[in-house]
Amino acid sequence: MRPPALCPGCGHMTAGAPLSEIDVLVAGGAAAGLCAAIAARRAGATVHLVESAPRALRGGNTRHARNFRIAHDRPAPWVPDAYPADAFLADLRRVTEHATDDPVARRLIDGSADLPDFLIDNGVALQPTSRGVLPYSRRTAFLLGGGKAMINALFATAVQLGVGVSYDTALAGLHVEPGHCTVELRRDGSLTPITARAVVVATGGDQADRTALRRQLGDAADTVVVRGTPHADGSGLRLLLAAGAAAVGTPGLGHLVPVDARGPAVDGGIVTRITGIPYGIVVDQHGRRVADERADLRRTHYAQWGPRIAGCPGGRAALVLDHDGLSRAAPTALPPVTAPTLAGLATALAIDPAGLDATVRDVDATAEARGGRPIRVPPFAGYPLVAGVTFLHHGVAVDAAMRVRLRTGGVADRLLAAGGIMAATVLRRGYLAGLGVTLAAVSGRIAGEEAARVAAR
Numbered sequence: 001m002r003p004p005a006l007c008p009g010c011g012h013m014t015a016g017a018p019l020s021e022i023d024v025l026v027a028g029g030a031a032a033g034l035c036a037a038i039a040a041r042r043a044g045a046t047v048h049l050v051e052s053a054p055r056a057l058r059g060g061n062t063r064h065a066r067n068f069r070i071a072h073d074r075p076a077p078w079v080p081d082a083y084p085a086d087a088f089l090a091d092l093r094r095v096t097e098h099a100t101d102d103p104v105a106r107r108l109i110d111g112s113a114d115l116p117d118f119l120i121d122n123g124v125a126l127q128p129t130s131r132g133v134l135p136y137s138r139r140t141a142f143l144l145g146g147g148k149a150m151i152n153a154l155f156a157t158a159v160q161l162g163v164g165v166s167y168d169t170a171l172a173g174l175h176v177e178p179g180h181c182t183v184e185l186r187r188d189g190s191l192t193p194i195t196a197r198a199v200v201v202a203t204g205g206d207q208a209d210r211t212a213l214r215r216q217l218g219d220a221a222d223t224v225v226v227r228g229t230p231h232a233d234g235s236g237l238r239l240l241l242a243a244g245a246a247a248v249g250t251p252g253l254g255h256l257v258p259v260d261a262r263g264p265a266v267d268g269g270i271v272t273r274i275t276g277i278p279y280g281i282v283v284d285q286h287g288r289r290v291a292d293e294r295a296d297l298r299r300t301h302y303a304q305w306g307p308r309i310a311g312c313p314g315g316r317a318a319l320v321l322d323h324d325g326l327s328r329a330a331p332t333a334l335p336p337v338t339a340p341t342l343a344g345l346a347t348a349l350a351i352d353p354a355g356l357d358a359t360v361r362d363v364d365a366t367a368e369a370r371g372g373r374p375i376r377v378p379p380f381a382g383y384p385l386v387a388g389v390t391f392l393h394h395g396v397a398v399d400a401a402m403r404v405r406l407r408t409g410g411v412a413d414r415l416l417a418a419g420g421i422m423a424a425t426v427l428r429r430g431y432l433a434g435l436g437v438t439l440a441a442v443s444g445r446i447a448g449e450e451a452a453r454v455a456a457r
């Protein structure tokens, strides 16, 4: 394999094969695209990967991830106990309320079993459980250094293998023709057409596109912040749909979590997520309590709070804690708003003071009569909350080889989709911790292998 050449100006890289002679074009430089590119290259194809973000922002949402879910029958250095594939599938069916494509889900779950080996073989480091630094999880393995380290390792391996990489370059046109695909790549405002024997579209979701957000979430979209990359603009999804791909998903549903309203509008990652809800009360701008904060304390409880907050007047709410509650909550990136009195806190958080006072009296009376956590000990603290969107539950349908399903029936055998863009095939509602990276990496690997196979035909 020929070593890649690095363009001195911009860090835009090219591999030995000229772009006009490429077997497999991969769009999207994150978990799905990188696993696809590496798998296709290892299967013997010439591969070029285009990433619309600049080099420093490569890696999409995957940069923010920490762990991934894997089926396993025995303990491994990165996961204790066992989590059989059947248990994984049962969990997926439960959270999706059976809104999943079973054969595709089974293929991805089976593929999760050797995902750790695939990642390690391609330079990714996992956290060993023996160091005792993890939250206990038999279902998920943790990435050493997080998603950013994973992305850096996979890019290094891809380039080492001879995959060409272009940053600041977006897939902007897509035509499937007999025997090949024609794509257009946009860089610095100009379009370059190229042909490839197979194309893997791994450009993530469209949650950073305000029009798509509004179509899915209605008025709530105006206040929702985007937790991940601003480059998830849905351009790849629109191209696939225009090429005849079958849409799949549940309109109006997305994965939303509570985040600090003072955080950035995009790319805040997990840093601005607010997890202290069980230790206080969540109220809307009128001071009315939104729901019972301690009704469901499972670890994924925060995903129930995003939609509740998005549904509040103005799409805003606030977490109110007293001194005791604050001492139990995890430290946050931005310090809480504090005040010696509830009325002072209400004013600082733009909440109706009388409404908050009435709610807190009620909470304290209930705590006295039936147990529970009163809001009583000053100083009081609060966080302004909005919902942050991780992804939306829609995309394109694929078969078990990650070939794009067509609206007219059948599949496009040279057109593959991997990662967030096809996740709704198996996840039309709900979520399981660690599923995003697993779906992306396993579907990417399958798509890359399939693309290399069809390109060689």
Ligand SMILES: Cc1cc2nc3c(=O)[nH]c(=O)nc-3n(C[C@H](O)[C@H](O)[C@H](O)COP(=O)(O)OP(=O)(O)OC[C@H]3O[C@@H](n4cnc5c(N)ncnc54)[C@H](O)[C@@H]3O)c2cc1C
Residues within 6 Å of the ligand: 027, 028, 029, 030, 031, 032, 033, 050, 051, 052, 053, 057, 058, 059, 060, 061, 062, 063, 064, 065, 066, 067, 068, 069, 169, 170, 171, 172, 202, 203, 204, 205, 227, 228, 229, 231, 232, 233, 234, 235, 236, 268, 269, 270, 389, 390, 418, 419, 420, 421, 433, 434, 435, 436, 437, 438, 440
């Ligand atoms: C804050 C946060 C935390 C998360 N934590 C976890 C976790 O701990 N575990 C887990 O499993 N999942 C987690 N997820 C979800 C997980 O990150 C995603 O499901 C997964 O990374 C999706 O990978 P992907 O490769 O499909 O897409 P992405 O990572 O979103 O990447 C898509 C890439 O495509 C590029 N792109 C977009 N359009 C184009 C175009 N037209 N041409 C070329 N390139 C394009 C983008 O720049 C981007 O780099 C988290 C998500 C967020 C936002």
